[in-house]
Amino acid sequence: MINLDMNALHRAYRSGELTPRAVISSLLERAETLLNHNIWIHRASLQELTPYLDRLAESTVDQLPLYGVPFVVKDNIDVAGMPTTAACEAFRYVPQAHATVVAHLIEAGAIPLGKTNLDQFATGLVGTRSPWGPCHNSFDPAYISGGSSSGSAVAVALGLASFSLGTDTAGSGRVPAAFNNLIGLKPTLGRLSVRGVVPACQSLDCVSVFARDAAQAQSVLTVLSQPDPDDPWQRPMPSGRRPFAGQFRLGVPQADQLEFDGDDDAEALFRQSIAHLEALGGVAVEVDFQPFTDAARLLYEGPWVAERYLATSPLITEKPEALLDVTRNIISKGADGSAADTFAAQYRLKQLKHQADQVWARVDLIMTPTTPTVYTIAGVEADPIGLNSRLGTYTNFMNLLDYAAVAVPAGFRKDGLPLGSTLFAPAFQDEALLVLAAKLHKRTVKTVGALDDTLDDVLDDALASEELLAGTLDVLVCGAHLEGLPLNHQLTSRDGVLVECTETSAAYRMHLLAGGPPLRPGMVRDTQAGKALPVEIWRLPADQFGSFVAGIPAPLGIGKVELADGRWVCGFICEPVGLEGAEEITHLGGWRAFLASVG
Structure with missing residues (x-):
C-alpha cells in the first residue's frame, strides 16, 4: 500500500519509484475495497482525473508544492465538473468552476479524487444523516465517524x-x-475563502483541513491562505500576532465543568494530554x-438556525420531502423567531464573548476534549x-x-477507538497552534489514522521557529523595561511576552543615564573593554512594534545587539552623546545588580 505522506510521495516521485498516475490508479482500486464505509457521494474515474494528471506532466515536483498529492473534498464544496449535492439529491448541480480553495490546491499540483459523504446540508456532528448511508468509523464500523465532514475524515484515515x-x-x-485519529484544523473564521461552498450558517462557515499530521496541515493552510477579492466573507490577515510565551500558559476547564458522559477512558486521555x-x-x-458553554448553546438554540433555513428554504418550502426528517426538523426551526429575538441573541453573545475573552489575559491557549466521548x-x-448535541459540547x-x-x-x-483533544486560541493564532499540535501529536500516538503508517511529522525546529515567529518581532531589553520594573507595562500592554533571559556577547558597557524617574541605563558596544551583560528578550506582535519604538526617548534607540551565542537581535542601544556625564556601571554586572546596589 502506498504511503500517502506528502514528503514520502515527493521522494518517490523524484526517484521515479512512483508517478502521479500510478498513485491515482492504485487509490481508485483501493476505494473499491472500502465501499462499505459509505465514504463517497461522487468518486472520480481515471478518465475524469486525466486532465489533472496531464497538467502535471508539464511541471515537476520541485515546481509545485502539492505536486501529485491526492485529496478529497466534502460534497458541499464545488469541484468543477463533479456534482455538488450537500447530501441531498434534489439539490444536485454540476458547477462549472472550482471553489476558490479547491482552485488553489489544484494550482499547487494536488489532484481531487472526488466528493465525500456528509451529514445532509452539513447539519450534524455524527456522520449518519445522509441518504448515501451512515459513514462508518475507520476503526470500528459499529461506531460513528463524526460529522458533518464524515467522508473527508474517513478517506484520509483509511489511506485514500x-x-x-x-x-x-x-x-x-x-x-x-x-x-x-487525525489532525483537524479549523482555521480562523474568514481566513480562507468560502466562495464556492454551499452555506450552512454563512456568517460562521469555514473550510477545514483533515491531515495526517500538523506539518502537512500547515502546508495545505499555506496554499489556501490567499486573498479572494470576490469573497465578501474573507478577512485580511493581520500583520501582527499575539505571541505565546516561552513557558506558555495552558488554560483547562475547571474540573467540575468537564463532561465525559461517563467515559473514564476519555477523561484519562484528556488528563494525559494535559500532562x-x-x-x-x-x-x-x-x-x-x-461563558464558552453558554455561547455553544446559542448556536442551535438561538437565531443562527435561521441561516440554515435561508440556505435551504427553496427545498424546505417547495419540496420538504427532499430532506431527511431529522435535517428538516432542525432547519425548519429557523423559520420561527423574530428580529427582536435575533438582536437579543446578538446582545447575549456579545456579553459572553466579553466574558470569555477575559481569559486570554491569563492564558495563551486553552485545551479541551474534542468531544465528551x-x-x-x-x-x-x-x-x-x-x-x-452532546458532541458539540466543546x-x-x-x-x-x-x-x-x-x-x-x-x-x-481500551477498546481501541481513538479520541482527541482540541487546542484553541484567539483568531489568527493558527500557525502557533499547529506548532504545539505537532509536538503534542508526537507524544500521544505513533500511527496515522487507521493505518499502520508511522507518524512522520517533519515540523522540524527550524519550521517550528518560523511559524512561532510569524507576525511577531523580538526586542532585547536591558533596563527599566525588564520584567517587574517600571516600564515593563509598555511591553505587556502590547501583548508582549518574555521568551528568554540571556546575556549579550562580551562586547557591551552600561552607563546610568541622567534624568528620571525612572532611572534608565544606556548600553553601548565596545569590543575592546566590554563585558557580557544580562538581558531579556520580549516578543511583540509585529503591528505593536512601531508604537513601542515611537515612545523611546533620546538618546536611546533600537538597533542590533549581539548575544553570547552569536545571534543578533533588535534591542536597546544608546547614542554616544547620551554618555556625556553618565556614570559607568558595567562592573556591577547589569541593571538589576545596579538597582540592588543602590537599595
Missing part, C-alpha cells in the same frame, strides 16, 4: 487521500478528526468555562438529537467567539 477538505461551523472539522503539554513547557491554569451508530439512531462556540482551533489525537480507549 493525503489530506481532505471539510467545513466547520459547529465542529464538523474537529469531531471526525478525533474519531479517526504532555506540561512536559512541553505548559503551565496549566484552570479557567471558568461557563464517541457513540455507536445504533445509539445515535435511537437518540439522534440528544447525542448529536466545539459549538468556536466560530461564534472567533477562535482558531486544532483537533489533535489524544490516544486510544
Whole structure:
C-alpha cells in the first residue's frame, strides 16, 4: 500500500519509484475495497482525473508544492465538473468552476479524487444523516465517524487521500478528526475563502483541513491562505500576532465543568494530554468555562438556525420531502423567531464573548476534549438529537467567539477507538497552534489514522521557529523595561511576552543615564573593554512594534545587539552623546545588580 505522506510521495516521485498516475490508479482500486464505509457521494474515474494528471506532466515536483498529492473534498464544496449535492439529491448541480480553495490546491499540483459523504446540508456532528448511508468509523464500523465532514475524515484515515477538505461551523472539522485519529484544523473564521461552498450558517462557515499530521496541515493552510477579492466573507490577515510565551500558559476547564458522559477512558486521555503539554513547557491554569458553554448553546438554540433555513428554504418550502426528517426538523426551526429575538441573541453573545475573552489575559491557549466521548451508530439512531448535541459540547462556540482551533489525537480507549483533544486560541493564532499540535501529536500516538503508517511529522525546529515567529518581532531589553520594573507595562500592554533571559556577547558597557524617574541605563558596544551583560528578550506582535519604538526617548534607540551565542537581535542601544556625564556601571554586572546596589 502506498504511503500517502506528502514528503514520502515527493521522494518517490523524484526517484521515479512512483508517478502521479500510478498513485491515482492504485487509490481508485483501493476505494473499491472500502465501499462499505459509505465514504463517497461522487468518486472520480481515471478518465475524469486525466486532465489533472496531464497538467502535471508539464511541471515537476520541485515546481509545485502539492505536486501529485491526492485529496478529497466534502460534497458541499464545488469541484468543477463533479456534482455538488450537500447530501441531498434534489439539490444536485454540476458547477462549472472550482471553489476558490479547491482552485488553489489544484494550482499547487494536488489532484481531487472526488466528493465525500456528509451529514445532509452539513447539519450534524455524527456522520449518519445522509441518504448515501451512515459513514462508518475507520476503526470500528459499529461506531460513528463524526460529522458533518464524515467522508473527508474517513478517506484520509483509511489511506485514500493525503489530506481532505471539510467545513466547520459547529465542529464538523474537529469531531471526525478525533474519531479517526487525525489532525483537524479549523482555521480562523474568514481566513480562507468560502466562495464556492454551499452555506450552512454563512456568517460562521469555514473550510477545514483533515491531515495526517500538523506539518502537512500547515502546508495545505499555506496554499489556501490567499486573498479572494470576490469573497465578501474573507478577512485580511493581520500583520501582527499575539505571541505565546516561552513557558506558555495552558488554560483547562475547571474540573467540575468537564463532561465525559461517563467515559473514564476519555477523561484519562484528556488528563494525559494535559500532562504532555506540561512536559512541553505548559503551565496549566484552570479557567471558568461557563461563558464558552453558554455561547455553544446559542448556536442551535438561538437565531443562527435561521441561516440554515435561508440556505435551504427553496427545498424546505417547495419540496420538504427532499430532506431527511431529522435535517428538516432542525432547519425548519429557523423559520420561527423574530428580529427582536435575533438582536437579543446578538446582545447575549456579545456579553459572553466579553466574558470569555477575559481569559486570554491569563492564558495563551486553552485545551479541551474534542468531544465528551464517541457513540455507536445504533445509539445515535435511537437518540439522534440528544447525542448529536452532546458532541458539540466543546466545539459549538468556536466560530461564534472567533477562535482558531486544532483537533489533535489524544490516544486510544481500551477498546481501541481513538479520541482527541482540541487546542484553541484567539483568531489568527493558527500557525502557533499547529506548532504545539505537532509536538503534542508526537507524544500521544505513533500511527496515522487507521493505518499502520508511522507518524512522520517533519515540523522540524527550524519550521517550528518560523511559524512561532510569524507576525511577531523580538526586542532585547536591558533596563527599566525588564520584567517587574517600571516600564515593563509598555511591553505587556502590547501583548508582549518574555521568551528568554540571556546575556549579550562580551562586547557591551552600561552607563546610568541622567534624568528620571525612572532611572534608565544606556548600553553601548565596545569590543575592546566590554563585558557580557544580562538581558531579556520580549516578543511583540509585529503591528505593536512601531508604537513601542515611537515612545523611546533620546538618546536611546533600537538597533542590533549581539548575544553570547552569536545571534543578533533588535534591542536597546544608546547614542554616544547620551554618555556625556553618565556614570559607568558595567562592573556591577547589569541593571538589576545596579538597582540592588543602590537599595
